[in-house]
Amino acid sequence: MSSLPLVFEAPKRGLPPRHFADLAPDERKGAVADLGLPAFRADQLGRHYYGRFETDPRTMSDLPVQARDAVKDALFPDLLTEVRHLETDSGTTRKTLWRLHDGTLVESVLMRYPARGDRAERITVCVSSQAGCGMACPFCATGQGGLKRNLSTAEIVDQVVAAARTAQDWGRDMRGSQALRGRLSNVVFMGMGEPLANYGRVVAAVRRLIDPAPAGLGLSRRSLTVSTVGVVPAIGRLAEEGLDVTLAVSLHAPDDELRDSLVPVNTRWKVAEVLAAADNYAAHTGRRYSIEYAMIRDVNDQPWRADLLGELLARRLAHVNLIPLNPTPGSAWDASPQRVEQQFVRRLEARGVPVTVRDTRGREIDGACGQLAANGA
Numbered sequence: 001m002s003s004l005p006l007v008f009e010a011p012k013r014g015l016p017p018r019h020f021a022d023l024a025p026d027e028r029k030g031a032v033a034d035l036g037l038p039a040f041r042a043d044q045l046g047r048h049y050y051g052r053f054e055t056d057p058r059t060m061s062d063l064p065v066q067a068r069d070a071v072k073d074a075l076f077p078d079l080l081t082e083v084r085h086l087e088t089d090s091g092t093t094r095k096t097l098w099r100l101h102d103g104t105l106v107e108s109v110l111m112r113y114p115a116r117g118d119r120a121e122r123i124t125v126c127v128s129s130q131a132g133c134g135m136a137c138p139f140c141a142t143g144q145g146g147l148k149r150n151l152s153t154a155e156i157v158d159q160v161v162a163a164a165r166t167a168q169d170w171g172r173d174m175r176g177s178q179a180l181r182g183r184l185s186n187v188v189f190m191g192m193g194e195p196l197a198n199y200g201r202v203v204a205a206v207r208r209l210i211d212p213a214p215a216g217l218g219l220s221r222r223s224l225t226v227s228t229v230g231v232v233p234a235i236g237r238l239a240e241e242g243l244d245v246t247l248a249v250s251l252h253a254p255d256d257e258l259r260d261s262l263v264p265v266n267t268r269w270k271v272a273e274v275l276a277a278a279d280n281y282a283a284h285t286g287r288r289y290s291i292e293y294a295m296i297r298d299v300n301d302q303p304w305r306a307d308l309l310g311e312l313l314a315r316r317l318a319h320v321n322l323i324p325l326n327p328t329p330g331s332a333w334d335a336s337p338q339r340v341e342q343q344f345v346r347r348l349e350a351r352g353v354p355v356t357v358r359d360t361r362g363r364e365i366d367g368a369c370g371q372l373a374a375n376g377a
């Protein structure tokens with residue numbers, strides 16, 4: 001079992017040069033003024049970047065030719081270089097490995113869920129918020145690799161913009177064959193890293209994702225999910241931001257004794273404190289939060305733990321998302337058998353707790369939960 005330390009403070013080194021996506025709307029006007037350009041150019045760049053997912057000013061034809069190189073150098077440095085991508089699940093899941101400016105590697109995963117019945121198509125990107133992670137969860141490949149550095153706001157936003165561009169290409173490729181609109185609809189902060197340990201940059205990125213074009217991507221608040229190990233003070237701060245994004249808490253055990261080892265941040269903030277923080281968050285947004293629970297055979301999947309979890313959540317505005325464990329290299333742990341999983345679901349439902357079981361998208365390409373270790377350059 002893990003004996004890695006918890007690391008909240010990332011090394012200061014390595015953040016990339018400033019990018020357009022780092023800037024709030026008022027800062028953008030100043031940045032174009034610094035280049036000797038009129039303020040309206042800021043919105044024009046926003047329409048290219050957030051509206052059409054264009055990242056290279058040199059091909060923005062309505063920008064004065066003589067200004068393009070300067071805009072590129074000052075505001076659009078290359079942040080993410082694709083090393084490679086892998087597809088699986090009949091091309092509906094795509095994992096991309098990115099190299100950052102300093103050689104650091106991170107991954108994001110794009111998933112397409114076709115329209116079915118009266119459910120609209122969903123295209124979700126799972127993004128990284130840090131290179132590596134300092135939270136040391138022993139069942140998670142990223143957690144076992146330690147924290148390399150925080151990502152900048154723009155490095156996070158640019159993963160989403162790249163995903164939106166790919167989604168658009170999917171839509172074009174498949175026009176007529178299926179009801180595919182090719183619009184990125186959801187963003188989950190469930191890739192590498194602990195988003196609330198990179199708080200300021202993640203919140204700024206969320207604002208860029210929510211703001212309507214030309215100030216941002218114009219995604220709906222509730223379609224964004226921030227997933228956390230349970231950094232209690234940061235959950236409190238997030239509630240006060242008024243962003244109203246969906247909160248997911250990685251609980252993985254209903255009792256402190258087990259959670260202390262599965263999610264080591266529990267040694268700082270206990271189960272009761274994490275749930276109280278999530279309740280407070282739900283009170284601010286009026287919406288359910290989700291409890292992530294990886295089903296690990298003979299570790300956290302006992303009927304009594306299902307009952308305890310059910311009792312804890314019965315009167316809360318929460319739903320449970322069970323995740324079949326993705327075994328990671330070097331770990332003896334395995335996913336719970338289906339029969340055990342089903343019994344766990346029934347026991348939660350018996351207490352009136354809504355439950356869903358996460359699908360296992362991306363398994364074959366190490367693109368599934370907790371496997372994003374980016375060790376395969």
Ligand code: SAH
Nearest residue numbers: 140190193194227228250292325326369370
């Ligand atoms: N640090 C954040 C977000 C990243 S992980 C958090 O912990 O919430 C997203 C989810 O995947 C978390 O619930 C995490 O516990 C889960 N996860 C990590 N490794 C996993 C694995 N091997 N199998 C299943 N789920 C895993």
